[in-house]
Amino acid sequence: MKLFVAIALAYLAVAQANVLSFESFLPLREAQQRSPRIVNGFPATLGQFPYQAFLAGQTAGGGTLFCGGSLISDIWVLTAAHCQVGIVQFTVRVGTISTTEGTVRTSDLIILHPAYNPNNLNNDIGLIRLSEPVPLGGNIQVVALPEANLGETFLNREATVSGFGRISDAIQGISPTLNFVHLNIISNIQCMGVYGAATIIDSTVCAVGRDAANQGTCNGDSGGPLTVNENGQSVQIGVVSFVAAAGCEAGFPSGYVRTTHFRDWIREQSGV
Helix, strand or coil: HHHHHHHHHHHHHHHHHHCCCCCCEEEECCHHCCCCECCCCHHHHCCCCEEEEEEEEEECCEEEEEEEEEEECCCCEECCCHHCCCEEEEEEEECCEECCCCEEEEEEEEECCCCEECCCECCCCCCEEEEECCCEEEEEECCCCCCCCCCCCCCCCEEEEECCCCCCCCCCCCCECCCCEEEEEEEHHHHHHHHHCCCCCCCCEEEEEECCCCEEECCCCCEEEEEEEEEEEEEEEEEEEECCCCCCCCCCCCCEEHHHCCHHHHHHHHHC
16 A cells, blocks of 8 residues: 555656646536547548537536537447436437538437446446437448457557547637547556556556647537547547646546446446
């Protein structure tokens, strides 16, 4: 235990200068106050991410919040559980890189993972069933999901994340167009040194900017897909969950839910 603490504090000394406490995290659903997007990334082209979904959730109080999601079948969307809390219905857009275009469906079933913990964002995953199927083909395609494999870490793999979240900490409001950025997967031990063992568990995966430390996700990107390339196919290994409360451009890792750990649950709930 003393050795672990020493290692953790040594990492924090590098990552946070004189700050000797774990970095707090921010769920990326906070779009209704700080609507966000991919930071320091690149604009997507139509058809580049044909599985990307844009979610507008209506709350019981009449408000709206924005999140991302991924199409895993013609009628099911994968997203983050924290995007679903308090939502009575989603308007879902697919086949577009714009928040105002595309094929539109509404939700008729919202499923949060039963073990979702809002205090540390463990098991931050959920499913949305569409009111009717979307037509697959062209700019609307499903994303491939990995098989259940608790031992697969994807360590040091290059990954890609996409979303409509804010483009910087200084700019308010979600991006009207889809953006993406390339990331590198880091170890959970390294990520745990930043956020602590309560937040970073086996079913969490973390990533940092591939080309610069200030690249990553931001508010409004929640629920979106983190993918790796497998034989020319995009395979979703994570669901966007959180960033450091210090800011999306602060250089800390971004956090995701590992789909490999929830593959059986996804299949049981959706048949996918």
